[in-house]
Amino acid sequence: MVRPTMEDVAERAGVSRALVSLVMRNSPKVSEARRTAVLKAAEELGYSPHAMARSLASRTSTVLGVMVSDLHNAFFAEVVDGIDEVAREQGFDIIINTGGRSPARERRALESLLSFRPAGLILLSPVVPATAIGKAAEQLPIVLVARSSRVSAVDTVNDDGEQGARLAVDHLVSLGHKRIAHLDGGEGSQASPRRRGYVAAMEAHGLVPQVVASEYTDAAGARAIRSLLADDALPTAILSCNDFNAVGAISALEDAGLRVPEDVSVVGYDNTSLAALRHVSLTTIDQPRAEFGRLAALALLQRVRDGRTEPVRHLLNPSLVVRNTTAPPGGPR
Amino acid sequence: MVRPTMEDVAERAGVSRALVSLVMRNSPKVSEARRTAVLKAAEELGYSPHAMARSLASRTSTVLGVMVSDLHNAFFAEVVDGIDEVAREQGFDIIINTGGRSPARERRALESLLSFRPAGLILLSPVVPATAIGKAAEQLPIVLVARSSRVSAVDTVNDDGEQGARLAVDHLVSLGHKRIAHLDGGEGSQASPRRRGYVAAMEAHGLVPQVVASEYTDAAGARAIRSLLADDALPTAILSCNDFNAVGAISALEDAGLRVPEDVSVVGYDNTSLAALRHVSLTTIDQPRAEFGRLAALALLQRVRDGRTEPVRHLLNPSLVVRNTTAPPGGPR
């Protein structure tokens, strides 16, 4: 249970510790003979460098901390993929911690991440108060994904939710729909730009917006539909605040004997893997998630390595993915 | 961007660095007066201990490393919840890394995790070769979740896949089914106990097993169903290797004009959040995922703190969750 140190490798290879250090950081100023001797000794001993000692001594870190607010949501997994891709090709490692959507847990996760003194931090849709983020930003560079901020020490990466909602409305209008309701995400992150975009797009088409209170869950989507049915106010098309909500809405419609898309069209938001399942096959708005991750990592590295200090605000374009839950009113021709 | 050190706090509080260290680890042998003075100074400076320096000096770690083979799978998120719960209440932090289902990436993730010299490692359904795990196990305690091992330095936590498959078969038989096919998980982790359990249960009921090659994806489930349809060999009930596969199977059945469960019953495995969606409402086998995590963390801490050395093999009981995709042959009465 005891790992060899640089000293052990040095002794075995018959060189100094400093030389081993140079080899480990593959410095060019080491003779080929010594380099191979050191690598051989390291291999034989099963040596690998101690990241913490290294970072302590060099007062730098090649670690990027990532805080994922909710591990259960596959959305974040794809963002992490993008971060991972960039970090790896630039020689950085990532460590992940999770906040479980609770401010208290998230705070603790942040503290824990900070205690490793990473080079920078990427926070995915954090729910901690802005002041906590501001305080952390005094100690290291921070990038926020799927959450906006006005702190100048912080970069942000978001999708343009207004545009996404507009795309959905335009699609439905082009199919011939006139009565289109929006199942709203309430306090949920990014719900308000989506709502704004929906209202604006409806008005641009000369249509009357119908915003129905709901939430980011399938149960809430089903409830919203049942309330519409009870009020006899069912439109011909639904724009849900996200995919889960849309799936709940579809269930409730089917429970009521209505067919999707023949009787009612439904559009989701996020293009989660759920939407792509053939059984669901949901028309939805895609966010470039891996791109979020890549841009976030890139922004962080610019601060870490190039010393950039002016904030960057990325606003990415969402896109429409047409599947089988939308059709002209009255069903496909 | 420069964090205060213990030295700074000591100076400000007018005490020695060692005393600050004692306060930070809240040792009982510090006078109340000094303790408050130190805490005040720390607060004023915004000091928090440097986890790496601490772990380097103490040659111990309060960090548990967790490698998640696939962040996209919500299964692991729930296991992590369980790990997190136990770790936190025992004063340990966790850091997560992901392997993306690729042995190469996973190896790198393992290496990265190891370089932090955590107290121990929990690997969730790893795909790296057993030898790599064995080598890592020489350096620190390791617990494997959803993968078995015979290495004695390694603990394992699994569900009893044979029993799970048996539960599913028993359920279908009790509904009156006699022709029940199994869509097999192939090389996938835990596929073979499930297959064994299915075959054994069928034979115990005096029925003929029908194993159909498939995989852990919805596309594979759909393909398997289409091949059964083409061969005119469709049974009255299907036991899929997992929930994704089951959802794919259902789509293909519906595409072929068959109704679930009226014409064919389908059972999944894993009870993912997907299965619980009202739109899917899949009868499936539940694994106690959070319990997996708790037991894994507990097992690890027993090795780390209590110095246990004999391996522990947890085999948890799965349970049947009946929803709306199973009914007597010919449909519900």
Next chain:
DNA sequence: TCTATTGGTTGGAGCGCTCTAATGCTGTAG
């Protein structure tokens, strides 16, 4: 009064590494 004892406090070594400045060693020019 003197020695033990106790509880609080401290200096200093050292964890595994990096980094700077100094060293030894070649080979070439003077």
Next chain:
DNA sequence: CTACAGCATTAGAGCGCTCCAACCAATAGA
């Protein structure tokens, strides 16, 4: 044969912390 680059190599200090042994009152026991 000496001098001096120029390069490969190394000693030693130090990163922020913990841990141990030593220390210093203050109190207790003889």
